[in-house]
Amino acid sequence: xxxxxxxxxxxxxxxxxxxxxxxxxxxxxxxxxxxxxxxxxxxxxxxxxxxxxxxxxxxxxxxxxxxxxxxxxxxxxxxxxxxxxxxxxxxxxxxxxxxxxxxxx
Amino acid sequence: xxxxxxxxxxxxxxxxxxxxxxxxxxxxxxxxxxxxxxxxxxxxxxxxxxxxxxxxxxxxxxxxxxxxxxxxxxxxxxxxxxxxxxxxxxxxxxxxxxxxxxxxxxxxx
Amino acid sequence: xxxxxxxxxxxxxxxxxxxxxxxxxxxxxxxxxxxxxxxxxxxxxxxxxxxxxxxxxxxxxxxxxxxxxxxxxxxxxxxxxxxxxxxxxxxxxxxxxxxxxxxxxxxxxxxxxxxxxxxxxxxxxxxxxxxxxxxxxxxxxxxxxxxxxxxxxxxxxxxxxxxxxxxxxxxxxxxxxxxxxxxxxxxxxxxxxxxxxxxxxxxxxxxxxxxxxxxxxxxxxxxxxxxxxxxxxxxxxxxxxxxxxxxxxxxxxxxxxxxxxxxxxxxxxxxxxxxxxxxxxxxxxxxxxxxxxxxxxxxxxxxxxxxxxxxxxxxxxxxxxxxxxxxxxxxxxxxxxxxxxxxxxxxxxxxxxxxxxxxxxxxxxxxxxxxxxxxxxxxxxxxxxxxxxxxxxxxxxxxxxxxxxxxxxxxxxxxxxxxxxxxxxxxxxxxxxxxxxxxxxxxxxxxxxxxxxxxxxxxxxxxxxxxxxxxxxxxxxxxxxxxxxxxxxxxxxxxxxxxxxxxxxxxxxxxxxxxxxxxxxxxx
Numbered sequence: 179x180x181x182x183x184x185x186x187x188x189x190x191x192x193x194x195x196x197x198x199x200x201x202x203x204x205x206x207x208x209x210x211x212x213x214x215x216x217x218x219x220x221x222x223x224x225x226x227x228x229x230x231x232x233x234x235x236x237x238x239x240x241x242x243x244x245x246x247x248x249x250x251x252x253x254x255x256x257x258x259x260x261x262x263x264x265x266x267x268x269x270x271x272x273x274x275x276x277x278x279x280x281x282x283x
Numbered sequence: 284x285x286x287x288x289x290x291x292x293x294x295x296x297x298x299x300x301x302x303x304x305x306x307x308x309x310x311x312x313x314x315x316x317x318x319x320x321x322x323x324x325x326x327x328x329x330x331x332x333x334x335x336x337x338x339x340x341x342x343x344x345x346x347x348x349x350x351x352x353x354x355x356x357x358x359x360x361x362x363x364x365x366x367x368x369x370x371x372x373x374x375x376x377x378x379x380x381x382x383x384x385x386x387x388x389x390x391x392x
Numbered sequence: 393x394x395x396x397x398x399x400x401x402x403x404x405x406x407x408x409x410x411x412x413x414x415x416x417x418x419x420x421x422x423x424x425x426x427x428x429x430x431x432x433x434x435x436x437x438x439x440x441x442x443x444x445x446x447x448x449x450x451x452x453x454x455x456x457x458x459x460x461x462x463x464x465x466x467x468x469x470x471x472x473x474x475x476x477x478x479x480x481x482x483x484x485x486x487x488x489x490x491x492x493x494x495x496x497x498x499x500x501x502x503x504x505x506x507x508x509x510x511x512x513x514x515x516x517x518x519x520x521x522x523x524x525x526x527x528x529x530x531x532x533x534x535x536x537x538x539x540x541x542x543x544x545x546x547x548x549x550x551x552x553x554x555x556x557x558x559x560x561x562x563x564x565x566x567x568x569x570x571x572x573x574x575x576x577x578x579x580x581x582x583x584x585x586x587x588x589x590x591x592x593x594x595x596x597x598x599x600x601x602x603x604x605x606x607x608x609x610x611x612x613x614x615x616x617x618x619x620x621x622x623x624x625x626x627x628x629x630x631x632x633x634x635x636x637x638x639x640x641x642x643x644x645x646x647x648x649x650x651x652x653x654x655x656x657x658x659x660x661x662x663x664x665x666x667x668x669x670x671x672x673x674x675x676x677x678x679x680x681x682x683x684x685x686x687x688x689x690x691x692x693x694x695x696x697x698x699x700x701x702x703x704x705x706x707x708x709x710x711x712x713x714x715x716x717x718x719x720x721x722x723x724x725x726x727x728x729x730x731x732x733x734x735x736x737x738x739x740x741x742x743x744x745x746x747x748x749x750x751x752x753x754x755x756x757x758x759x760x761x762x763x764x765x766x767x768x769x770x771x772x773x774x775x776x777x778x779x780x781x782x783x784x785x786x787x788x789x790x791x792x793x794x795x796x797x798x799x800x801x802x803x804x805x806x807x808x809x810x811x812x813x814x815x816x817x818x819x820x821x822x823x824x825x826x827x828x829x830x831x832x833x834x835x836x837x838x839x840x841x842x843x844x845x846x847x848x849x850x851x852x853x854x855x856x857x858x859x860x861x862x863x864x865x866x867x868x869x870x871x872x873x874x875x876x877x878x879x880x881x882x883x884x885x886x887x888x889x890x891x892x893x894x895x896x897x898x899x900x901x902x903x904x905x906x907x908x909x910x911x912x913x914x915x916x
Contacts, residue, residue: 237521241528374479
């Protein structure tokens with residue numbers, strides 16, 4: 179289980195609203211308002227995108243919006259930093275290939 | 284003013300190294316070897332390297348690789364890291380869509 | 393264009409503190425922060441801070457953050473979140489992106505408190521998903537309640553690497569090794585010790601050779617580095633891991649100041665603005681405070697912020713020079729106290745052989761992360777006597793003294809010099825209350841009592857993991873090195889509000905193990 183339910187210092191994780199979203203067309207659930215990257219991480223998704231030149235996989239690296247490695251296509255828009263973009267009901271998330279949404283083959 | 288030829292003579296030709304294939308700039312996928320080679324082609328400042336190779340010019344704007352690139356250049360030139368001219372800081376500091384930059388609410392020219 | 397008396401960039405410890413002090417003088421500052429929540433990195437810090445009372449010592453970082461936010465609200469500080477400052481220009485003009493618009497605002501004064509960013513190292517496979525910054529690990533587990541991984545290797549033994557390793561274990565992850573290319577542990581010995589006694593091995597003079605895996609990390613290879621910083625052939629070691637965490641230092645994030653044209657200084661510690669004692673840069677009215685001016689602790693950043701806030705108030709004419717000096721004086725004293733000891737900025741990179749008391753520093757601590765059994769007795773907090781008493785395994789001069797205040801019975805003395813090693817006084821009347829154990833931010837205090845029953849004594853230790861062992865649980869005691877020393881049984885577990893989530897775990901071990909048993913592991 180990747181979610182921390184109870185923590186020795188922070189206590190029990192507060193109840194949050196469950197929302198549904200899609201990742202590459204697959205139905206998934208996460209918590210409302212948490213970063214998209216956190217929901218994906220909890221679901222075991224490691225690869226967020228493949229790079230333009232070498233076609234190498236990338237995922238979460240800095241988790242605070244600096245490194246831009248976690249960018250994905252969110253609701254059709256490419257290069258969205260998933261580590262700082264909150265998850266909402268119905269968010270559509272896609273693996274990004276290269277730097278634009280077009281080449282999402 | 285730096286005498287480029289003098290520096291190039293001093294540092295000698297580019298010698299391939301075992302770790303040249305390592306990525307340094309994650310965004311623009313620039314390797315250590317490319318950066319090292321560029322130094323021997325006369326690019327001694329971060330600014331020049333950015334224009335020449337695009338390292339530090341991707342989405343993150345050099346937030347991740349800036350220090351690494353500086354270290355490589357310093358080693359190649361045989362000078363302390365603090366002597367390598369850092370990149371010029373320019374707005375915008377974070378990725379900004381052209382559409383939004385274009386609608387900037389400042390004074391119109 | 394909107395105008396403000398004072399624009400603060402960054403709502404972390406320095407920025408908020410500056411805004412609070414300025415607001416108390418009558419200024420109405422605006423604070424811009426790009427994040428969704430204020431507080432900077434404070435809300436990821438779940439360990440207890442060092443220092444003394446005026447530095448909020450023994451409080452956990454996130455609670456200090458909460459206090460700071462309350463203080464800011466009370467002072468009327470306006471914090472605008474999701475507001476990314478994208479540029480700082482002539483005439484103290486700032487461009488800030490809020491949502492999908494870029495706004496131009498101007499300030500009569502600007503305080504840049506943008507903090508720092510993490511340094512990175514590159515090795516084969518460093519771009520694989522599963523290689524993350526230590527800050528990312530903290531963000532995921534402490535803010536978003538998601539484990540960064542199951543089996544993790546940490547690179548870096550500075551305070552960040554040590555503290556985050558411990559936090560990973562608290563979150564239920566396994567830390568398989570701590571690796572550092574340097575030959576010595578970089579962070580506080582007490583932070584290293586609390587990780588080491590949980591059984592995490594330290595590999596100093598080692599580095600990562602490569603991360604393994606196709607689409608994400610499945611393993612890591614480390615190797616020993618020689619004097620030329622290259623890996624010695626044949627020293628490679630493999631670990632099965634799903635995550636590699638990088639904690640190799642921080643760099644000031646001073647691009648806005650450089651963009652504004654402030655005079656900069658390229659130092660070993662990063663590219664930083666030249667500032668005067670009040671934090672004013674070379675540009676009149678632009679101030680700077682916190683990590684952006686040089687990496688230190690959050691405690692120092694908060695004081696620097698307060699000083700700059702008062703300086704801004706004086707600059708704008710809200711308080712006169714006398715008033716400023718009077719108020720800054722107290723802050724400067726507090727800041728000076730923090731900048732003392734072995735880890736003070738002026739001692740960075742120096743190898744310190746002896747404590748201020750003249751006691752040799754534990755070589756083993758610097759090399760393996762724990763104090764060897766034959767080294768421990770030489771420190772003044774480590775005494776043996778009849779009856780229950782504290783054993784303080786505090787062996788480095790760091791500015792910290794909550795243990796002295798915690799004991800109401802005069803057992804512990806540090807004196808006026810905040811970096812002195814704590815001394816257990818001869819004629820003390822320890823009642824075994826455990827307040828000192830819970831108060832020690834470094835988790836370095838234990839209660840020891842011989843002959844509780846024939847041949848057996850008790851050790852009481854700080855315990856911050858789940859599940860909490862219960863009275864009667866059987867298991868093993870681990871030594872400072874994390875290796876099993878003997879069987880042990882839990883005789884008491886105490887949790888109190890005053891302990892602030894540091895539980896006191898008491899175990900029964902043979903008398904001759906009382907000075908060795910420092911951690912407990914339940915039998916599965």
